[in-house]
Amino acid sequence: xxxxxxxLNSLVLYKTRPARIASLxxxxxxxxxxxKKRNVRDKDVELLHPGPFNNFSELRPVKGDFNTxxxxxxxxxxxLTELADLIFDEFTPASAWAAWxxxxxxxxxxGSPQEIQVHTKNDVExxxxxxxxxxxxxxxxxxxxxxxxxxxxxxxxxxxxQEVEAVAFGKSETSKIMSDLGIQISREKAHELLLKxxxxxxxxxxxxxxxxxxKEPMRHPVPDVPDESRLDLTHLPAFAIDDAGSTDPDDAVxxxxxxxxxHIADAGALISPDSELDLEARAIGANLYLPEKVTTMxxxxxxxxxxxxxxxxxxxxxxxxxxxxxxxISQLQIKPSCVKVTRLTYAEANEQLDSGPLAxxxxxxxxxxxxxxxxxxxxxxxxxxxxxxxxGKVEITPLEELRSRExxxxxxxxxxxxxxxxxxxxxxxIPFISQPxxxxxxxxxxxxDKFACLKKMKRSETRTSPGRHxxxxxxxxxRVTSPLRRFTDLVVHxxxxxxxxxxxxxxxxxxxxxxxxxxxxxxxxxxCERQSNRHWTLVYLEKSLDWREKAIVVDQRGHxxxxxxxxxxxxxxVHLEKTYPLNSEVEIEVxxxxxxxxxxxxKVVD
Numbered sequence: 001x002x003x004x005x006x007x008l009n010s011l012v013l014y015k016t017r018p019a020r021i022a023s024l025x026x027x028x029x030x031x032x033x034x035x036k037k038r039n040v041r042d043k044d045v046e047l048l049h050p051g052p053f054n055n056f057s058e059l060r061p062v063k064g065d066f067n068t069x070x071x072x073x074x075x076x077x078x079x080l081t082e083l084a085d086l087i088f089d090e091f092t093p094a095s096a097w098a099a100w101x102x103x104x105x106x107x108x109x110x111g112s113p114q115e116i117q118v119h120t121k122n123d124v125e126x127x128x129x130x131x132x133x134x135x136x137x138x139x140x141x142x143x144x145x146x147x148x149x150x151x152x153x154x155x156x157x158x159x160x161x162q163e164v165e166a167v168a169f170g171k172s173e174t175s176k177i178m179s180d181l182g183i184q185i186s187r188e189k190a191h192e193l194l195l196k197x198x199x200x201x202x203x204x205x206x207x208x209x210x211x212x213x214x215k216e217p218m219r220h221p222v223p224d225v226p227d228e229s230r231l232d233l234t235h236l237p238a239f240a241i242d243d244a245g246s247t248d249p250d251d252a253v254x255x256x257x258x259x260x261x262x263h264i265a266d267a268g269a270l271i272s273p274d275s276e277l278d279l280e281a282r283a284i285g286a287n288l289y290l291p292e293k294v295t296t297m298x299x300x301x302x303x304x305x306x307x308x309x310x311x312x313x314x315x316x317x318x319x320x321x322x323x324x325x326x327x328x329i330s331q332l333q334i335k336p337s338c339v340k341v342t343r344l345t346y347a348e349a350n351e352q353l354d355s356g357p358l359a360x361x362x363x364x365x366x367x368x369x370x371x372x373x374x375x376x377x378x379x380x381x382x383x384x385x386x387x388x389x390x391x392g393k394v395e396i397t398p399l400e401e402l403r404s405r406e407x408x409x410x411x412x413x414x415x416x417x418x419x420x421x422x423x424x425x426x427x428x429x430i431p432f433i434s435q436p437x438x439x440x441x442x443x444x445x446x447x448x449d450k451f452a453c454l455k456k457m458k459r460s461e462t463r464t465s466p467g468r469h470x471x472x473x474x475x476x477x478x479r480v481t482s483p484l485r486r487f488t489d490l491v492v493h494x495x496x497x498x499x500x501x502x503x504x505x506x507x508x509x510x511x512x513x514x515x516x517x518x519x520x521x522x523x524x525x526x527x528c529e530r531q532s533n534r535h536w537t538l539v540y541l542e543k544s545l546d547w548r549e550k551a552i553v554v555d556q557r558g559h560x561x562x563x564x565x566x567x568x569x570x571x572x573x574v575h576l577e578k579t580y581p582l583n584s585e586v587e588i589e590v591x592x593x594x595x596x597x598x599x600x601x602x603k604v605v606d
Contacts, residue, residue, distance in 0.1 A: 004050045004081070011053040011093045012045040013113065014038070016104065018097055019045065020053055046113050048080060049096040062098045064088035070108050073118040080113040107131075145180050153197050161199050164190050168200075170210040191596035202595055203392070203539050205292065207531045211524040213288055213295065220276040222301040225269055225315050231335040233318060237357050238263055238341045240308045241349045241408050243386060243399075248287070248296070250484040252308045252316070252341045253411045255360045259331075260323065262415040263316035263339050265306040267298075267483035267490055268497035273506055277302070278490075282514060285521030287485040289529055291536045292389040296485075303484055309341035317497060319415050323364050327371025332418045334500050349404035362403065365410035372413070377473030378441075378457070380450045385569025387533050387540075394540040398569055412481045413472060419492060420476035424466050428499050429511045430492045431518075433477050434467030435460040447564055448582035451554035451571065462488065462515055464508060487518045534598045537568055541590050541600060548605060551588045553580045563588065563602065574602045 006012065010021045012030065019030040019038075027039040033056045069086035080099055081091050087102075088095035103109040103116055107127050111117045119127070144160055147153055153161070166172035167190035178185050183193060187210070194200040208214040236256055240249035250265040271277045281297045288295040296303070308314045316339050322331040344352075352358045373379065384399045399405075416433075423430045438456040442449055457471060469477040479486060483493040491506070491514055498505045506514075541547055554571070555562035561576040563586070574588060588602040 004047055006042070006045075006047050007050050009051040009053050010047060011049040011051060011096060013048050013100065014040065014045050018048070018056065018059060020056075021045075021051075048100055048113055049091070049093045051093065053093040058093050059097045060094060062088050062094050064095070064098070066102070070118065075120045076118050077111075078116050078118060080116060083109070083116055145177065148177060148193075148197060149181060151197050153199060158199065161194070161197070164193055165199075168194055168206055188596035195595060202542055205290075205532055205535050207528050207535065208288075208290065211528040213524065213528050217280060217284055217295070219299045220280055222277065222299050222305060223270060225266070225305055228269070228336065230315065231318065231337040233261065233263075233316075233337045234313060234340045236261065236339070238308070238339045239349065239358065240341050240343045241346060241404055242343070244345045244347070245388075247294075247307075248303050248484055249308045249310065249341070249343060250303075250306070251408075251412065251481045252339065253361055253408070254339070255357050255364070256320075258322055259320045260361060260364050260411065260414075262319045262321070262411050262481065263308060263314075263337065263341070264319070264415075264481055264493065265303075265308055265484050266315040266317045266336060266497075267302070267306060268317065268494045269315055269336070270302065270306065271298070271490065271494070273494055273510070278494075281487050281490055282517060283521070285487050285518050286525045288525050290532045291387040291394065292532075297487060298484060306484060308339065309343040312340065313338050314341055317493060319418055321414055321418055323368050323414065325367070327367045327369070327374075329414060329418050329421070332422060334422065334496060336497070336501075344404075346402050346404045346408075347400070349407070350402045353403050353407070358404075358407070361411070362407050365407050365414070368414050369406070369410050372473040375473035376470065378438075378453065378471050380454050380457075382447075382450055382454065382571075383564055383566040383569045385567075387536050389536060394536050394543065396537065396540055396568055398566055413474070413477075415481055416477050416479055417474050419480040419496060420466055420474075420478040423478065423492070423496065424476060426499060428495050429464065429506060429508045430478055430495050431462050431464065431488050431511065431515050432466045433460055433462055433469060433479060435469045435471045437470035446583050447552045448554040451562070451564065462519060464512055464515070486522070488515070488522070491515075491518075531598060534570070535595070537570060538593050538595055538598065538600055540568075542593055548587055548589045551586055551602070553582060553584045553586060556580060556582070565602075572600050572602055574604065576604060 006021060008021055008024060012019050012021060014030055017032060019032050021028055022031050023029040028042060028045060030038050030040060030045060064087035066087055069083065080096060084095040084099035085091045087099060108119050108124060109116050144157060147157060163172065163175050164177055167175050167185060168187055170187050173185060175185050183189050191206060195202065236254040238252045238254040240252040242249055252263040254261045277298060284297045287297050304310055306315065308316060316337045318335050318337040320333040321329055324330040349358060353362050381401060386397045386399060388395045420432055436458045438458060440456050442453040442456060466476045468475050478492050479489045480492040481489065483490040491511065495505050549565060549567040551563040551565045553561055554564055556576055556579065559576050561574045562571055563574050564571050587605045589605050591601040591603040593600050
């Protein structure tokens, strides 16, 4: 049979639609079924019938013997002309289009008008099975989506919902389930959907996974404390003062005449730079304190060997400071030491502040604090609380404002200042801590003043050169008193220890590299702690059906107010029906809780 050619009024296939050739030239003008005209290239259309084809009404259904033609040609190749003739006993525009529709279905035939593959019986049976499987899968998916929509999931649906959990945990930005439901794909919306469907309950804390802090770190063996020369300070009463329940005491204080001693767990004695333990601490960055669990930066064996007061005699790196009458650090000595430490809670220490060594320490630390305040230190003491989850129950305990806390804070600050000055004077590379001053300094001692002042404060900065810390009123400052809990403290500890013992120190570049890594990791730790504390506060309020408490109005703009809640140690939004003077005390109850957004709203009880 001679090859068919495109002519005026031929029936052609354009994409998947029939069309008629209206004119031939450099481009072909075609008319589609809807009357739309197009100028297309020759290769954009395939010839179905040479014509004449004048009207789309000709493409009416045609009766034919499909089964006989298929059985006759099964497994062979044919053309559209031959296929139409076999099925319909004629080759017309109508039969050509009807035959092509069978090819386009893809079940019995496939290919192009010029070369059509006729499928075998096995091919068709396999295709039918695949079609049925696809249909069943589509139906099952539709039924699953309906269950999600109706919040009526079954145990068999947990696997499908893992993609929503991945979004909620911040591990994915795509979800077919959420797309099919028309839900915005975000961590918060995924969290909300998981709560609504009952796959999660409100106690599910997603934040450790969001920050990749949920895995137990690999732990390395902890060596024994090396036998080395140490200053014997076991004759001095030394006190490690912490919150009740603390398990990692890494600092203690004592006094000897005019010298105040601050003893730091001697982490550098066990952990040298780039050792397995050092690399482990660098990767974790800091202890992660969550209400439901604590993940330590170092193996627990490290604390057992170095924690002050956990053994009868503890190894320490001791800072001996003399504070003059003006509160200035006049002398400093730093010694590896051994100390006998008594552990006290803040409450127990507070009862001993009026006599004995703690009374002397109180006097010295107050002199130091007075100097800091005179130098512009900003003292903001807002309500704080300790949140714990014990056997699934949330406990929130407001922290008392105790003088013993003040004593410990000042002792740690003077040690940080002394370490920073010592490092600067002796060109020891360490991370220094500074803080730019606020753009606007708000003075006043009321709750509203303190709250407003806190909002104006700028973030502290970690850097390799000293700079003023405006919040503390110090020109030199670093953190060195928690080497078991913070990696940057450990770096300072290692560097100072290496200097006083005449050993090799880390270079500027090595310290900078450690700071870059530690900043990122420790920032994640702090965010995870804050958001987890907020989460468990919401859980506590949800379970406390009759909860009512006092709050302090610290800001109001129209009907929207901001309050401090001492019982929770936090601030929150509240709807205020009237204007309240700042620092007014009001009674509040929960208005609504939004777990995905970590939002809690309250209303004033009349």
